[in-house]
Amino acid sequence: MDAYRDQYATVFNGGKDVVLLAISADPVESLASWAKDKDYPFTFLSDGDGAVGRKYGAYLESMKLDNRTLYVIDPKGTITYVTAPFRQVDPTAYTELEAAVKQAGGAK
Numbered sequence: 001m002d003a004y005r006d007q008y009a010t011v012f013n014g015g016k017d018v019v020l021l022a023i024s025a026d027p028v029e030s031l032a033s034w035a036k037d038k039d040y041p042f043t044f045l046s047d048g049d050g051a052v053g054r055k056y057g058a059y060l061e062s063m064k065l066d067n068r069t070l071y072v073i074d075p076k077g078t079i080t081y082v083t084a085p086f087r088q089v090d091p092t093a094y095t096e097l098e099a100a101v102k103q104a105g106g107a108k
Contacts, residue, residue: 074104
């Protein structure tokens with residue numbers, strides 16, 4: 001999440017025409033505290049029961065958590081890019097993500 005924060009201006013156009021939602025199975029209170037402490041400029045959502053993760057194929061039943069899956073959804077609601085698990089330590093993953101966001105119409 002630190003890399004998303006640190007590259008927010010570049011990869012996510014600073015939030016202009018892009019909405020970044022981080023979804024986790026962690027409780028709301030934990031996510032809110034963590035997001036505030038780390039100064040993340042995007043929204044965190046709690047998927048405590050795994051319903052969202054299950055719907056999008058990101059929930060790992062064996063571990064009771066959402067896998068680090070990343071989706072880019074265009075303004076029409078179509079998923080245009082998926083990577084699972086997201087390779088957060090690979091710099092090329094952010095280059096690919098930035099291109100996917102632009103292609104989906106999120107950054108001009």
